[in-house]
Amino acid sequence: MAREFGEDIREKFRRSGYTLTSQRRAVLEALRETPGHPSAEDVYLTVKKKNPRVALGTVYQALSVLEEIGVVEAKHWNESPTRYDLNVEPHLDIRCSKCGNVSEIPGVELKDLEIRIRESTPYEVTRTAMVVEGICPACSAENSRA
């Protein structure tokens, strides 16, 4: 197992000057293995299963390095800790405000939007993120049954 990471990730580390340490590798693996969009604590718990000595602070530090070099993406929500995602392409994440689950909305193209954004502002854009909240079908059904 532990299929190797793409050359792009390796390359991003090389160019950034950061080293791809075993802990950072473990954080990447945890992100790949954890369905949904894990929080820092979720990642911490997963990593801890294999290496109980890692500290939560290390996970935060690793995540912030990974975000800085463009390997992971962080999204911020109402009433929920920051969640991390290996998908760094512009995409839509939706969070159910009842059960808290986060998933992706497929089929909506955002590339054009990002291009238009860059055209419309004099800022040097470094990050764009779209978050959507709503009620998932399961919670909605539960509600109407109650």
Added chain:
Amino acid sequence: MAREFGEDIREKFRRSGYTLTSQRRAVLEALRETPGHPSAEDVYLTVKKKNPRVALGTVYQALSVLEEIGVVEAKHWNESPTRYDLNVEPHLDIRCSKCGNVSEIPGVELKDLEIRIRESTPYEVTRTAMVVEGICPACSAENSRA
């Protein structure tokens, strides 16, 4: 001064069952007076100038009521407290990751996107927010001078 609020706001309060108290009115006025996109604490400080007895907790509670009934919008950022905005139409906010200022990007239409989102997910969408981060022209210039 203190030009009156629109009938729509009044109506939203009426329908929600919440009361439009003087503190909530003061929070709305602070939002209208404060340029940029103030944080809860910014609002608190502004409100406090006129009524020093208001509590920070009251401002938070007022803001959450205002958000719930659709009068203000909250956006969540990297390394910055939540910021509030009277503009509840879908729009783009950009934050400079150097100086922290938040402003709007005009001229990008988001209505269509929101419609497409609703078509592409079985969720009952309650909120969409787009955040953009980058370096503003001023900070960019400052950098190249250094």
Added chain:
DNA sequence: CTCGCAAACAGGAACGGTTATTGATCCGGC
């Protein structure tokens, strides 16, 4: 008018996610 009740508030303590600190440890280059 005033009494009673529910909603809202002030003040402050508590909470939770995140960041900073400090000393130990690892790792690459010599």
Added chain:
DNA sequence: GCCGGATCAATAACCGTTCCTGTTTGCGAG
């Protein structure tokens, strides 16, 4: 094998936000 900088573990501190308690306010019924 040894040195030095980067990274790490452990834990304390921080800061934005929420929660709690007693008090005040506003409003409807009598």
